[in-house]
Amino acid sequence: MAAGTPHEPAYPVHWEADVVLRDGGTAHIRPIRPDDAERLVDFYAEVSDESKYYRFFAPYPRLSDRDVRRFTHHDYVDRVGLAAMVGDEFIATVRYDRVDAQGQAASTDAAFKDAAFRDEGRGPGVAAQAEVAFLVQDAHQGRGVASALLEHIAAVARERGIRRFVAEVLPANRRMIKVFTDAGYTQKRSFEDGVVHLEFGLEPTDASVEVMRARELRAEARSVRRLLSPRSVAVVGTGRQPGGVGRTVLGNLLASGFTGRLHAVNKAFEPGRETLEPEGVPAYRSVTEIPEPVDLAVIAVPAQSALEAVADCGRHEVQGLVVVAAGYTETGEEGRDRQRELVRRARADGMRVIGPNAFGIVNASPDIRLNASLAPETPLCGRVGLFTQSGAIGIALLAGLHRRGIGLSSFVSVGNRADVSGNDLLQYWHEDPDTDVVLMYLESFGNPRKFTRLARRTARTKPVVVVKGGRHTASGIPAGHAVPSTRVPDATADALFRQAGVIRVDTVTELLDVGLLLGTQPLPADDRVAVVGNSESLGVLAHDACLNAALRPSPPRDLTTAAGPDDFRAAVTAALADPEADAVLVTAIPPVGADGASAPWDSAALARALHDAAKGAGKPVLVTHLALDDLPQALLDADTRVPAYPAAERAVRALAEAAHYARWRRQEADPGRVPQFEDVDEASARAQVAALLTDHEERDGGPGPHLLGASDTSRLLARYGIHPRTALPAPTADSAAEAARLVGYPVALKTTVERLRHRADLGGVRLDLAEEDDLRRAFRELTQSLGAPRDLGLVVQSMARRGVDTVVRAAVDPAVGAVLSFGLAGPASELLGDVAHRLVPATDRDAHELVRSIKAAPLLFGYRGTEPVDTAALEELLLRISLLAHDLPEAVSVDLEPVVVAPRGLTVLGAQVRLARPPARTDLGPRSLASY
Numbered sequence: 009m010a011a012g013t014p015h016e017p018a019y020p021v022h023w024e025a026d027v028v029l030r031d032g033g034t035a036h037i038r039p040i041r042p043d044d045a046e047r048l049v050d051f052y053a054e055v056s057d058e059s060k061y062y063r064f065f066a067p068y069p070r071l072s073d074r075d076v077r078r079f080t081h082h083d084y085v086d087r088v089g090l091a092a093m094v095g096d097e098f099i100a101t102v103r104y105d106r107v108d109a110q111g112q113a114a115s116t117d118a119a120f121k122d123a124a125f126r127d128e129g130r131g132p133g134v135a136a137q138a139e140v141a142f143l144v145q146d147a148h149q150g151r152g153v154a155s156a157l158l159e160h161i162a163a164v165a166r167e168r169g170i171r172r173f174v175a176e177v178l179p180a181n182r183r184m185i186k187v188f189t190d191a192g193y194t195q196k197r198s199f200e201d202g203v204v205h206l207e208f209g210l211e212p213t214d215a216s217v218e219v220m221r222a223r224e225l226r227a228e229a230r231s232v233r234r235l236l237s238p239r240s241v242a243v244v245g246t247g248r249q250p251g252g253v254g255r256t257v258l259g260n261l262l263a264s265g266f267t268g269r270l271h272a273v274n275k276a277f278e279p280g281r282e283t284l285e286p287e288g289v290p291a292y293r294s295v296t297e298i299p300e301p302v303d304l305a306v307i308a309v310p311a312q313s314a315l316e317a318v319a320d321c322g323r324h325e326v327q328g329l330v331v332v333a334a335g336y337t338e339t340g341e342e343g344r345d346r347q348r349e350l351v352r353r354a355r356a357d358g359m360r361v362i363g364p365n366a367f368g369i370v371n372a373s374p375d376i377r378l379n380a381s382l383a384p385e386t387p388l389c390g391r392v393g394l395f396t397q398s399g400a401i402g403i404a405l406l407a408g409l410h411r412r413g414i415g416l417s418s419f420v421s422v423g424n425r426a427d428v429s430g431n432d433l434l435q436y437w438h439e440d441p442d443t444d445v446v447l448m449y450l451e452s453f454g455n456p457r458k459f460t461r462l463a464r465r466t467a468r469t470k471p472v473v474v475v476k477g478g479r480h481t482a483s484g485i486p487a488g489h490a491v492p493s494t495r496v497p498d499a500t501a502d503a504l505f506r507q508a509g510v511i512r513v514d515t516v517t518e519l520l521d522v523g524l525l526l527g528t529q530p531l532p533a534d535d536r537v538a539v540v541g542n543s544e545s546l547g548v549l550a551h552d553a554c555l556n557a558a559l560r561p562s563p564p565r566d567l568t569t570a571a572g573p574d575d576f577r578a579a580v581t582a583a584l585a586d587p588e589a590d591a592v593l594v595t596a597i598p599p600v601g602a603d604g605a606s607a608p609w610d611s612a613a614l615a616r617a618l619h620d621a622a623k624g625a626g627k628p629v630l631v632t633h634l635a636l637d638d639l640p641q642a643l644l645d646a647d648t649r650v651p652a653y654p655a656a657e658r659a660v661r662a663l664a665e666a667a668h669y670a671r672w673r674r675q676e677a678d679p680g681r682v683p684q685f686e687d688v689d690e691a692s693a694r695a696q697v698a699a700l701l702t703d704h705e706e707r708d709g710g711p712g713p714h715l716l717g718a719s720d721t722s723r724l725l726a727r728y729g730i731h732p733r734t735a736l737p738a739p740t741a742d743s744a745a746e747a748a749r750l751v752g753y754p755v756a757l758k759t760t761v762e763r764l765r766h767r768a769d770l771g772g773v774r775l776d777l778a779e780e781d782d783l784r785r786a787f788r789e790l791t792q793s794l795g796a797p798r799d800l801g802l803v804v805q806s807m808a809r810r811g812v813d814t815v816v817r818a819a820v821d822p823a824v825g826a827v828l829s830f831g832l833a834g835p836a837s838e839l840l841g842d843v844a845h846r847l848v849p850a851t852d853r854d855a856h857e858l859v860r861s862i863k864a865a866p867l868l869f870g871y872r873g874t875e876p877v878d879t880a881a882l883e884e885l886l887l888r889i890s891l892l893a894h895d896l897p898e899a900v901s902v903d904l905e906p907v908v909v910a911p912r913g914l915t916v917l918g919a920q921v922r923l924a925r926p927p928a929r930t931d932l933g934p935r936s937l938a939s940y
Contacts, residue, residue, distance in 0.1 A: 019084045023164055025936035026355040027092075030152030030223070032230035033327070033358040034937070035099065037160050040089035044098075045076050047091075051098035056146045062181040063143045065203075079103065085168050086138075090161050092153050094358050095322060099148040102157040104138040104165055104173065137172040137207075138165055142184060152223065154187045159220060159934035162193075162210045175206045192216030221461070224935045225435050231360050232428065232436035235328040236371040236418050238303035239268045241380060242295055242326070244317045245308035245333070246272035246284065253332055254308030256382055257368065262287055264370075264379035264386045271298050273305075273317075295320040303327045306380050311335030311346055311364070318350055322357025329354055330380055331363035337424050338365060351426045355937065362428045367399035367421030373442060381421065390415020391444040392527050393437040395430050397422055397451045398477075401516060405449065408520040412651075413644035414527050417443040427937070429454045434462040437470065444470055445526045447519055451477040453501075454938050456823045460508045460847065467509030468676055471526045471669055474510050475519045476501060500821050503845035507854070509672045511665045518661060521653060525662040528649040529628035531670040532590040537663065538583035539564040541595025542571040543634070550593055550632060550656040557664035562589065569600045573610070573617035580621035580629065589627070591663055594618065595656070596633040615642035615650070623648040628666065632659040680853030682894075683887055685729055690895050693727040696720075697898045701923055713900055713924040721921045724899075728892045730885065732904070732919040735760070735803035741787045745780050747804035754778045756917075757786050759794065760801035772800075776807060808917060811910035812867055812877050816885060818848065818893035819901040822927050826893035828854075830886060832864045833906040850890040855883040868909065877909040885914060897926035 024038040040048070052060075052071050060068045071079070079101075082088050089103040140161060142154050165173065177184050179202070188195070188206050192215035195208030241261060245254035254274070261270055272284040272291040284291040292298050295305060295317070305321045307314050307329055314333060321329060336347035347364060354361045362369060368381025372389040379386050382399070383406050392409065394416055396402040402421040409416065417440065420433055430448055437443045446466060453459055463472050505512040513519050537559050539550050547564030554561035565583070567575050576594070583592045598609045622629040631652040633639050640652035653659035704714040716724065722732055734751060738744035748755045759772040772794060774786040783804075791797050813833035820826050828850050831843035844861040846854045859868065859879050870876040889902055901922045908915045 019088075020167075023090075023160075025160065025934070027156045027160075027935055028224070028227040028231050028360070028937065029156065030150070030227055030230070032227060032232075032234045032360075033094075033151070034231070034355045034360060035092045035094055035153065035156070035358065036356050037090055037092050037157065037936075039084065039164075040080055040082065040091050040101065040103075042080050044080050044091065047096070047098050048076055048080055048101075051091075051101070051145065052143075054145050054147070055143060059143065059146055059149075062178055062184065063141060065178060088161065088164050088168070090157055090164070092148075092157055093356070094148075095356060098145075100142065100144040100153040100157060102140065102142045102154070102161045104140045104161055104170070106138045106170060107174070136170055137174055138170045140165075140173045140175050142187070149183065152227065154184065155191070155223060156935060158187060158191055160936075163934045166210050170210065172207060172209050177204045177206065178202075179204055190219065192219035220935055225438070225462075227935075228432050228435040229439045231328075232420075232432050235304060235330070235360065235362060235428070236369060236378065236420075236436075237373075237376055238327070238378065240271065240300065240302050241266065241268060241304045241306065241378070242271040242273050242298060242302045242321075243306045243308060243380075244273040244295060244321075245310075245313075246274050246289075246291070248274070248276070248284070252308075253382070254306070257306050257308060257332065257380055258284075258287070258289065260368075260379045260381060260383065260386070262289075265377045266379070267375060267377055268303075269300070271295075271302065273298075295324045295326065298324065301325065304380065305329050306368070307331040307364075308333055311343065314350060314364070315346070315353060318353050318357075318359075321359065322353065325357075326359060328359050329361045329363075330366055330369055331361060331423075332366050332368055332382065334365045336364045337426070347424060347426050355427070360427055362420060363423045364426060365399075365423035367396070367402045367423065369421070370416060370419035372416045372418065381419070383419075385410055387419060388413065388415035389417075390527065391417050391442060392523060393417050393433065393440070393443040393446045394419040395422075395433045395447070396420075396449040397425055397430075398449060399423065401449045404516055405447070405520065408516070409523070412520065412524050413641065413649070414524060425454070429938070431455060431458050431462055434459070434466050434472070438462065438466040445523060446470055446472045447523045448472065448474045449477070449516070449519070450474055453823065456501075456504060457825065460504050460824065463505075463510050464508040467669075468673065471666075472508075472510045473513060473519055473522050473526070473665075474505065475513050475516060497821070499841070499843065499845055500824055500827055503827060503847055504824060507847050509669065509676060511669050513661075513665065517658070521658050521662040522665050524651045525628065525630060525666055528644075528651050529630065529666075530626055531673070532628050532663070532667045533670070534590040535559045535664075535667045535671075536588055536590045537561045538586060538589035538592045539595065540567065540576075540579045540583050540592060541565075541597075542567045542569050542576075542599070543595050543597040546595040546597060546632065546634060546656060550595055550660060553657045553660035554593070554664075557660050559660065559664055559667060561593075564595070569597070571599075573613040576614060577617035577621050580618060584621065584625040584627050584629070591628045591630070591667070593656075593659060593663065594629065594631045596631060596636060596639065598635055609636065611636055611639040611642045615639065615646070618643065618650050619646045619648045622650055628663065630659050630663060632656045675853065678853075680851030680856075682849045682851055682891070685888065685891070687729045688888075688891065689727040693724060693892070693896060696724055696727070697896055697923060701898060701925065704923070713922040716921045716923065721919050724921060725892075725916075725919060728888050730888055730892075730904075730916060730919075732916040733805055733808060735805040735917075738787070738802040738804045739797050741784050744783055744787050744802065744804050748777070748780065748783055751804065751806040754807045755783065756805050756807055757783060757790065758803060758805070759790070760803055761799070805917065808908040808915035809910040809913070811908045811914070813906040813908055814882065815843075816889055816904040816907050817902065818889050818899070820893075820897065820899075820926060826890075826897070828858070828886060828890045828893065830858050831862055832867065837862075837864060846890075848890050849894040850887060852883070852887065855886040855890070858886060859883055875911045878912050878914060879909070881914045882907070882909050885916075898923050900924045900926065 019039045026036055028034055086106040091098045092100040144153050193208040198205045243254050243258045246258050247255050270289045272289045273295055275293050277291045277293050305326045307317050309317055336343045351361055370381055370387055371378040372387050399421055437446050466472055537554050539547050539561050541547050544566040551561045551564050583589050629650050643650040643652050736747035738747050754776050757774045777783045777786055815831050815833050817829040818826055826848035828846045828848050829843050831837045842863045844858050846858050868877050903920045904916050905918050
C-alpha cells in the first residue's frame with residue numbers, strides 16, 4: 009500500500025480501473041482523494057436538485073467546506089469513496105461507511121445530515137456491514153455508471169472485511185433501486201418510514217457473476233459497434249500530396265464509398281483551407297476545429313506527435329481511435345511507455361483504441377461501407393468476421409478471401425492490441441446479426457478464461473475458426489503484438505479451444521479453406537461422406553483422406569472421364585438424396601480424349617450443374633479438382649455457391665472440421681453434468697488444506713508450494729472417495745518383510761525417490777514378489793545397484809490386479825485455472841505427447857471423451873483381443889479429481905501415477921499432492937479493462 013502523500017495515495021493501486029459503460033464509452037474509476045476537493049464541488053454543481061434530494065432526502069443545494077472535507081478524506085478501510093471520471097472530471101461517486109449492527113458509524117449519512125461530523129477514533133473491523141450511497145450526474149444517468157461503481161465498491165469492501173451493504177433509497181428513486189435489485193446479490197428488502205431499506209451480501213453469487221458478465225458483453229459489444237459504425241471519420245495526419253499512411257487511409261475511405269462524413273487533419277494545413285484537393289474533403293489543422301461531432305479518428309501521425317492528437321480528440325469528444333502508426337511497444341521500453349500513455353489518455357476521455365501499429369478496420373455493410381484500413385482492395389460485403397493481430401497476415405487473409413469470393417461483415421486488425429482485443433470482437437460478433445462465421449488469427453491471449461467463455465458462447469450459434477501463432481514458443485511473437493498477453497502452453501490452448509467449440513487450424517491456408525466451406529455450405533448432420541467424380545484416382549485419394557480425418561466415406565463412385573455436366577448433376581443429386589450420406593465430395597478433372605489429350609471443358613456448365621444439384625439440398629457439397637483453374641470462380645458466381653479446393657486433402661480437412669464442429673454443437677445442447685458424489689466431504693477437505701498450509705507457512709516461512717506427505721495425501725484424497733493403495737516404508741530388509749506380511753503377498757518393492765521413480769531403465773521397481781525370499785533378494789539387488797537404502801525411499805505395496813497403467817493429473821495453470829489431464833503411463837506416451845486435457849470442472853461427457861481422445865485409447869478397449877478395462881471406473885476417478893481441483897484451488901497439482909485400470913475396477917498405486925496459495929481469480933472481480 010502506498011504511503012499516502014498527495015502523489016502517492018494511501019490505497020492499493022488495483023482499486024483503480026478503466027471500465028466500459030453501457031453505451032460503449034469508457035470511464036476511469038478510482039478512490040476519491042483529498043486533492044479532489046475542487047473536482048467534487050464542480051461535480052456537485054452539475055447535479056440537478058432532484059438528484060441531490062434523492063441522495064440526501066432533503067434539499068441540499070451546495071456542499072459546505074465541512075461536507076467537502078468529509079467526502080474527500082477517507083481512511084480507505086472504514087470509509088471509502090470512489091469516483092467515475094471522464095477526462096479530469098467526476099461524473100459519479102459512491103461511498104461506503106462501516107456501521108455496527110445498530111446502524112451507528114463514525115461517518116454515516118445520518119450523522120452528516122445531523123451536522124455531527126466526527127472524523128477520528130474509528131478503527132477497522134468494527135462491523136462486517138457498511139452503508140452505501142451513490143450520486144450520478146444527470147447527464148450521465150442511464151449509462152450504467154452506478155452499476156459499475158457498485159461492482160467496484162463491493163470488491164473494495166470485501167477486501168476490507170465487509171460482508172454486507174445496507175442502503176436507504178426513496179421510493180421515487182426507481183433508477184437507484186433498480187441498480188441494487190438487478191445486481192444479483194442475495195438481498196433483503198423492506199419499507200419503513202417512507203424509505204426503501206435494502207440489505208445484501210457482497211460475496212459473488214452465480215447470479216451476480218452472470219449479471220456482471222452480461223453487462224460486460226453488452227457494453228464491450230457496443231464499444232466495438234461505435235468504432236465500426238461511425239457517422240463521421242477524421243484522418244489525422246493526412247498530407248497534402250498523395251502517398252503516406254494517412255492519405256492512403258483517406259483514399260481507401262473514399263474508394264469504399266463511406267456513407268458518412270470525412271475530414272482531413274494535418275497541422276501543416278493553412279488556416280482557413282476549405283478542402284483537400286482533389287478529393288474535396290474538408291481539411292483542418294486540428295480535430296478541435298472540425299465544426300461537427302466526430303465519431304472515429306484514424307491517427308496516422310508519428311508516435312511522437314500522437315499524444316497531442318489524442319488529447320485533441322478527447323477535447324472534441326471523439327468516440328474511438330484507430331492508431332495505424334508504428335513506434336510503440338514494438339520499438340522498446342520508450343515505445344512501451346508511449347503506448348501506455350496513449351491508452352491511458354484515450355480511455356480517460358471515454359475513447360477505446362484499436363492499435364497502435366494497426367492495419368485498420370473495415371465494415372462492409374452497404375449502410376456503412378467503411379474501409380479505414382491500408383487494404384489495397386475494398387473487401388466484398390459478406391457474412392464473415394475477420395480478426396488479426398498482424399497486418400501482414402491481415403493482407404494475406406483479405407486477399408485470399410477476395411480471391412475466393414468470400415465477403416466480410418467486418419474486419420479488425422489490432423496490431424499491438426493495447427486496448428481492443430479479440431475478446432472484444434467476440435463480444436461484438438456474438439450479437440452481430442450480419443456475421444455468421446468468425447475467423448481469427450491470434451498470437452497471444454490477453455485473458456484466456458474470458459476468451460474461453462466468450463468463444464464458447466459464440467460457437468454455440470456461429471463457428472469460430474482460429475489459427476494461433478507461437479504454437480511451440482512465444483519467442484517468435486513480435487514484441488508489440490504480445491503485450492499485454494498471457495502465455496498459455498499449447499496443450500492447454502488445445503484443451504481451451506476444444507471445450508469452447510473453437511475450430512483450431514494450423515495455417516492461414518487452412519483458415520481460409522475452413523472459412524470458405526463454413527461461409528458457403530450448411531453444416532453436415534454427421535460424418536458420412538459420398539465421394540462422386542470423374543477420376544478414379546482422385547476419388548481414391550479423397551477416400552483415403554476422409555479415412556485419415558476420421559470421416560466415414562462411401563466407396564468412390566467413378567463417372568469416368570467421359571462424364572459431362574448432366575452426369576455430374578444426376579450423380580450429385582442422387583448422392584444428396586441418399587440418407588446414408590451427410591455430405592458430398594465431388595472430384596473433377598478435365599475429360600481425356602481418345603488420343604490421351606485433355607478435351608475441351610466448359611467449367612461454367614459444370615458449375616451450373618453442381619449449383620442445380622446443391623440448391624436447397626441442406627447438405628454440404630464441395631469440390632476437389634485438378635487442372636481446372638477457372639472452376640472455383642465459376643462455382644462461386646451464383647446464389648448457391650460451392651467451394652472448390654485444388655487438393656483432396658484440403659477439401660477433406662475443411663469438411664472434417666465442419667463435421668467435428670457440428671458434432672460439438674449437437675453435444676453442447678446437452679454438455680453433460682458435473683456430478684456430485686455423496687461420499688465427498690468438501691468441508692473437511694477445505695479445513696485440512698487450510699491447516700496444512702498454515703503449518704507449512706509457519707514452519708518454512710513461505711507460501712509454498714508444499715508437497716504433502718503420504719499420510720496427508722491419503723487423507724485428503726480419501727475425502728473425495730479416492731483411496732491410493734497403501735505403501736509401507738521399507739528402509740531395511742527386515743522392515744520390508746514385515747510390511748509384506750501386513751499387506752499380504754504378492755507384493756511390489758519400489759523406490760519413491762523422485763530422480764528414480766520414472767526411470768524404468770534403472771530397475772527401481774520389482775513386481776510379483778510372491779514370498780519372503782523373493783522380497784529379500786529384490787531388496788539386496790536394488791540396494792546394490794542403486795545405492796544405500798536410506799537414499800532410495802523404498803516402500804512395499806501389495807500387487808494390483810493386472811490392467812493398463814495410466815496417469816491422471818490435475819494442475820493449476822495460472823492463465824486458465826485447473827486443467828485435468830489423462831494419458832497412459834510410460835515413456836512412449838511422454839515422448840509422443842499423447843496426453844489429453846480438459847478444463848475443470850469437467851462434466852461426465854468431458855470425462856467420457858477424455859478417455860477416448862488419446863491416440864493409445866484402443867489399448868483400453870480390447871486391442872488385439874485383450875480384455876477391455878473398466879473405463880467407467882476410470883471416468884469416475886477423473887471426475888473425482890476434477891471436483892477436488894475445482895473445490896480446492898490450493899491443490900495446485902495432483903498426480904496419480906500409476907493408476908492401474910483392470911477389467912473390473914482400478915488401483916491408484918502412486919499419489920502426490922502439492923499445496924500453495926492460489927492466484928487471485930480476476931474473472932470473479934468487478935468489470936475492468938486490461939491494464940496498459
